[in-house]
Amino acid sequence: MNATVKLILRESYKRNDEKCPVYLRLTINRKSKYYSLNIFLKKEDLLKNKFKVKDSIQNSKIINLRLTDSLSKAEQILLDFLKFDTPPTFIEFEKIFKGNYSKKYFKSFAKKWIENNSELSAHTKKTYTGQLTKLENYTKTFDKISFQEINNMDFIEGYKKYMIEKLNNKTNTIYKSLAFIKTVLNVAKNNSIISKNVFDKIELKRVPGYREYLTYSEVEKLEKLYYSNKLNKRQKNVLRYFLFSCYTGLRYTDIKNLTYGDLMDHETLNPDTNKKEIWKVIQILMHKTKINVEIPIIFKALKLIHLKEKKDNNQKVFKVISNQKTNKYLKEVIKKAKIERWEKITYHCSRHTFAINSIRNGITYRYVSNLLGHTSTKTTQIYTNPNRDYLIYEMNKHNNK
Secondary structure, three states, X not given: OOXXXXXXXXXXXXXXXXXXXXXXXXXXXXXXXXXXXXXXXXXXXXXXXXXXXXXXXXXXXXXXXXXHHHHHHHHHHHHHHHHOOOOXXXXXXXXXXXXXXXXXXXXXHHHHHHHHOOOOOHHHHHHHHHHHHHHHHHOOOHHHOEHHHHOOHHHHHHHHHHHHHOOOOOHHHHHHHHHHHHHHHHHHHHOOOOOOOHHHHOOOOOOOOOOOOOOHHHHHHHHHHHOOOOOOHHHHHHHHHHHHHHHXXXXXXXXXXXXXXXXXXXXXXXXXOOEEEEEEEEEEEOOOOOOEEEXXXXXXXXXXXXXXXXXXXXXXOOOOOOHHHHHHHHHHHHHHOOOOOOOOOOOOHHHHHHHHHHHHOOOOHHHHHHHHOOOOHHHHHHHOOOOHHHHHHHHHHHHOO
16 A cells, blocks of 8 residues: 655645645545645745745744654654554555554653652662663664554564674573563553554563572671771771671662661560560561661661661761762772672662572571562572572581481
8 A cells, every 4th residue: 555745735735924834645446635734935945856844934943843843753654564464544644644653652651651660669660761872872763663563573673683793692681671661552552552562472580599698607707807007997897887788688779768767676585584675676668669668786786876876867877978989988898898799789688688698597488578678589589599698508507417
């Protein structure tokens, strides 16, 4: 089916001021239909061999931009019909051309959804925006890629091949990128922009990843270093709240937002001594998951809280610097502690350290899950997949029999 679009000046509709309306003419199988652009021009306002307004005409740049955008928009609509072997019709063309066509573009829709979605954390928004940048790097025409084009097996397979061959992405990285597209397509489907999601036929797979963490002996090395005089003020400050996370499992953002008002006193009975004890307990709403958690503070962690410096409940417990600088100083500290894996350690490793060492110390998955703020123990098990150190530790129990 042959279909073309063209800008024309309908001189037969001339107004009293000698100006004529500009129309977009759509021709399908020799039949034409005209769509007004609400632009009025004189024939002499246009260049001879091009449908473009002369520079001497008032507001020529704005008018030319409107003309170009209208024609490009129409051509893109026809291109989408052609790409997916869908016969163009006047009704379908008009529905898209006169409607909000920006909703038909994946990028503009996704960007607006990310910006306006209050349920997404700042971290998630940053991650999703990074996924949009990754897609832009894959195709230069990403700005004009419609839902119809991206919601297609060929596009998904091509993007997957690009991530494998050009970016050398691993399985879980590819999973995250495709899962992002799937999420946006589902949102578009819920908003009746598309009727089907290509991922309904695609099974996304991920593999258990290795979670870097510090062993008990490595944490002890850091403790000794903290209480020595071998660190500068910045390094000691970062190590202070990093160790606290190793003892509590709190994420960077939760440590950053932690106030003295989040620390509660709780009276409990020690079953071993049958005596009452007062414990400090953290009570917070986790920033990422919006889940309320309660974490009893062990003695080593309590030593890192400077209660004498407390002025009011709104005062922050730690002086937390940016994530980037935190990781910079942390690597310096880890290296100074002569821990070989210093290049691989990031702040988030403190959370893995807490999870793995808690389970190794005999705390059940259920309780570790509660302390970490997980909704399921399956998530906790991902953090604590058995690794070589853990297996050696378990097998060594045979040696002690």
